[in-house]
Amino acid sequence: MTALHGGRLGTWIKLPALESVQIVAHAAFDFVVIDQEHAPLDLRTVYELVTVAQALGVPPLVRVADGAPSGIQRLLDAGAAGVLIPHIDTVEQARAAAAAVRFPPAGRRGAGGTSRAGRWGLLSREEYLATSDSALCVPQIESRQAVGNAAAIAAVEGVDALFVGAADLGLDIGAAPSAPEVSELCGTALDAAHAAGIPCGAATATPQGAAALLAQGFDFVVVGNDTSMLAEAATATVHAIRGDGGPR
Template identity: 55%
Template sequence: MSLRTKGETGDALGTWVKLPDPESVEIMAHAGFDFVVIDLEHTAMDLRAVSTHVAMARSLAVDPLVRVPDHGHSAIQRVLDAGAAGVVVPHVDTVAQAEAAVRSTRFPPWGTRGSGGTSRAGRWGTLPRDEYLDFGNNGALCVVQLESRQGIENTAGILAVDGIDSVFVGAADLSMEMGVPASDAQVQDLITHALEAASDAGRSIGTAAGTSEQGLAALARGFDYVVVSNDTSILANGARQIVNAVYPDQAG
């Protein structure tokens, strides 16, 4: 799977992983998801759990991306050395922030990432150094989230940054910032702007969806990949369906 070039491999389907137990990734892989996004922004997960998730995903041929908690260099470097296929950087609003995100994912002279070839990304020191460096500079994905009016308006400039592989539209935070529902015309016009900018740049663009129906609608609208639901919601909804079926009078 590649999220780099628009239309390169067709639509791709992922889901968020928010629980620390590796069974979450295992279940999602067996369910048939193309990739998972391990979430460090909105969970209490630690790097040890991320490392285990990445190993599980790799073993099952599912691409593991990690949404880092912020723009911090250290978190980006550590999850990449844990073997992540790439990072999703939240709340990128400007070209300067996009450039900084790229620098954190790349080795010198293109970035500031330190060499950690004895990590999983370097196959514990057994991967030739040039292969380790090549993946870091050319293979690891740098995806940035656009979740503000400013970020969306800067889509074209952000996608023009060398090393930005894809943008990810966060409609929930965008609508919250604007003080209107996600269905509001103002929000939808901005999303259309981002889609058109990505199309013009020939780069991929993704978004999140709560349900499969919403995911299908996003793909039909022109998004190249979609992250649908998450392990906790899938578990909670499945549990609720069972309870409601047995106790229909208590359905909530």
């Protein structure tokens, strides 16, 4: 779990471009989260992004589109360091997510030792099965119900961290992500994770926001994303030259 401890900084990867991973790796981000929930990334593209991230020493997590065990299994067999699973509201959903990440008897993941995670069959069965011990299962807490169940979700065997989604929490309660009510809910989830002895993360769009989250006690922060960084740099370049670089 070292990838998610000690004030680690990551960023979302949304573009189907290997260069995105290379650029953020060279920028010294601690990890990346490849985003299948809000970006049109297919399995083959994610496989390639994971491979490049690992080659550069940057742990690649994947935010899956949903908690389907078949999708989680294929991503872990592709070599992903772990998965973020959106909209985990109940203990039962958290148990199902953890089971999809772990091999029996701890879970229900199927064996695929000839995959990339098993070095295409070169690892022994024992070595391949041991890879699930280090795979990260990270439920996303994104509703009032989820916050209410956060302590129980964090205590589920096989859950390695929580990730708080302030944007969806705000949607759930009808408030802006920066509203005091949302901040209070995020703090409750953070406290629940720490009480269970696991790290808790959150996301923000800005460096200032990341610093504030780390100061609040969050263990890892996902800041910005490749698409927005490109958009902001492009807009700033045009504005600096012509003074009219606003979005079209």
